[in-house]
């Protein structure tokens with residue numbers, strides 16, 4: 001059925017016609033079934049709905065407690081055993097060589113968020129060692145997975161790889177492997193974004209590390225409207241401190257005026273981006289239906305779509321300019337977000353993008369540990385002409401890199417991932433020849 005955009009209102013196919021709305025994993029497993037009657041509205045990019053209405057946990061508290069008492073991860077068997085999200089942390093190969101330990105920690109690195117779930121990373125494990133170092137993971141950008149229209153400078157690509165580095169260091173610390181990261185270690189190798197060095201047994205795990213790791217399997221992007229309940233100020237301040245430890249600025253968007261400015265900018269960017277056919281085509285390529293077997297991209301359920309919507313949405317996005325509807329939705333989301341953060345850096349180099357990603361990973365993990373979800377309002381940063389205006393929303397931001405909205409939302413299924421084997425390089429890339 002062709003969709004007719006309304007004037008500055010949400011657009012999209014009709015709601016599911018059965019009595020209940022189901023949210024499915026890529027294998028068609030129902031993770032959530034909620035009554036069709038919600039107080040929210042239906043939009044092409046999912047429902048803006050009352051988060052509280054859907055916040056019933058997938059597993060009952062009693063069952064979870066019993067599993068935890070037996071020493072089992074209560075959430076583990078809710079996950080498809082073949083999914084990269086199914087990790088039993090007790091299987092860490094503590095008595096095996098460093099190469100095996102690093103490969104195990106990479107299972108967590110691949111769970112990192114990435115722009116369009118493009119997962120633009122590759123890793124090489126080097127166990128040759130050196131002074132004070134037992135092993136090293138070389139982290140590369142995989143530019144074959146670039147998103148050239150939305151991200152023409154590969155900025156978000158580098159941030160995404162930074163997220164994988166952040167996840168990796170959080171896992172290394174959890175397993176008491178002392179870690180040190182060298183960002184852009186070789187000026188001649190533009191795609192080598194970091195060396196992550198590790199030393200077994202030398203690390204200490206503190207409360208902060210424990211809280212990062214606790215968020216690892218809980219974190220996912222929550223695109224729904226958040227509950228009308230504030231994010232604790234203590235946590236918000238901690239997130240800002242986490243960014244600082246990575247050399248990244250983080251400003252809380254406080255006050256009606258900055259919030260309004262940001263809302264208008266996001267809406268303006270939505271209209272610019274979605275008016276572009278090439279942008280829409282690119283976006284549609286990364287949108288998948290709910291039963292897709294793809295290991296990357298964004299399934300419809302992650303955007304709150306039922307099966308039918310997830311089938312038609314890529315076609316709709318490719319064909320129609322839905323910018324008006326999206327702009328109106330996003331402006332509302334900004335207005336009602338319990339917490340809005342802008343991450344920024346002093347310069348706009350690839351090294352700063354990688355550090356932004358590391359900060360982003362740790363912010364998201366820390367928040368997830370406390371049940372706080374996040375999603376992105378990066379649109380005005382992605383439009384070159386609007387980007388400088390994002391920095392003007394809050395003092396202390398020079399080069400805006402990421403805009404996050406955060407709060408308490410409903411449970412959302414994980415999106416797919418490429419397993420470690422798919423992103424592990426067997427041999428190091430050839431070094432560039434000297435002239």
Ligand SMILES: Cc1cc2nc3c(=O)[nH]c(=O)nc-3n(C[C@H](O)[C@H](O)[C@H](O)COP(=O)(O)O)c2cc1C
Nearest residue numbers: 113114115116117156159160220221298376378415
């Ligand atoms: C640098 C970066 C930019 C992103 N930009 C957006 C965005 O503009 N809109 C959005 O809905 N999600 C955005 N995301 C979230 C990804 O789509 C999401 O991480 C990915 O689909 C994987 O899903 P997950 O986070 O639930 O694991 C971004 C993520 C990263 C790391």
